[in-house]
Amino acid sequence: MQLPRDDRDHPRAEAFRAFIRQTDFPCVGAKAALSKAQLRVLVARSVTSAWDDMRIYPALLAFAARYRARPDLFQSFAVVFEEAGDLSEEQFERHLWDRLQSLADKDAWLGHRWDERVAADPGNPHFSLSFAGEAFFVVGLHPGASRPGRRFSSPALVFNPHSQFEHLRETGRYETLRSSILRRDVALAGSVNPMLARHGELSEARQYSGRAVDDGWRCPFQPRHANAGGSDVR
Template sequence: MIGDPDHHRRPLIAVNDVQHLEDGVLDKIAHPTFPCVGAKSALARGTLKIMACHSLVSGWDDVRIHRTLLDWAADYRTDPKGLRSLAVVFEGPLTLDEADFEKAMWERIQSFSDKDHWLGQPFDHRVSPDPEDPHFSLSFGGEAFFVVGLHPNASRPARRFPSPTLVFNLHDQFEHLREEGKYERMREKILERDREIAGDINPMLARHGELSEARQYSGRQVAADWHCPFRDPRRKSTHGSD
């Protein structure tokens, strides 16, 4: 696991609580029944970074999280080999239901994207900034990311983590897996493992380009007419629409 060098900048979280939050993520991923083999691979290779933060419903750590996303994107461009994941785990709230978790998650994501725009970071042209577009993805530091939301009250067992957690994954690393002919095999393995612990396959899952991935981020099963509350401020300049 990659350590967090900024741990001394978190006055709202006691050191022992930081370890507790990190252990909660590590224990869940390491559990034999956890279905995501990509996360397990990152853990085994030491390319899983965990950030402990204050609250999902607060902007207290937003600048620090965004700075880490910029570093994550830059480091990947320098060395794009292997799978890596950035897990941002929050102390709480622990009582959010799925709808409230989804709302708070998008508020944090909106804040990170606004900061990316303010700093003049380019949007990754390989994906769309429109959350209704099947090719939608987030972009930080010029690299496309997707998010996996995890929390104590998730209906899907695989998404049920001890504390609210946002896992940021780089799109490009999965494109490399596709080019190598490894992606579909990994995807099928994850789906089968998910079926084993949940009894069925997550109905929200879809391949990139088939349906907007924004519908998958929170883990909540959303209706066909669901509209994403997120708006990337670079959408107009990138795609010429509002």
């Protein structure tokens, strides 16, 4: 695996930061991560290819290690892909899960255990992804997204440590932050995002790609970690 490189000056990284800086961008959590210089960006070739997975994975591990050593609020790791492509929402969703499956398979092969604070079954309401034993919520963005807040000029995957949301809940700040994001998203899109749900109500896997899915949707992800079968958080 290649050591993570510093992509902060890459044009795609700057374009992503500019996207978040837009006045009407709804996610105030991402804005906070950017203002605190806690948004790490890696630029990869294409979301449709495994070409850079061996660069993305060690960078994700490095981010998880830094976060665990200093778990300050509002930290995110973004993978921005250079090739915009002409992907429908269904195609982007498929490639998003291909990339996440590839990264998770590498994590399992290296012997990392699933974060036992969350469930490994993507159908479980307490599901989150896990890398190096740290749970993550993922936000996908791409040019063909129906929600304008997810409509970036090239595909991107943003990894957010799950424990940040739990800390916000414990300190009584989560609902205020969530309400602010919802209000801003409605102002931008003209409607409430039908896929939003609190952790523990519905599986967050339904939210990752940004596509509106029906009750019959099934996540294609298969956890392969040694302890994945027993990770059933209640």
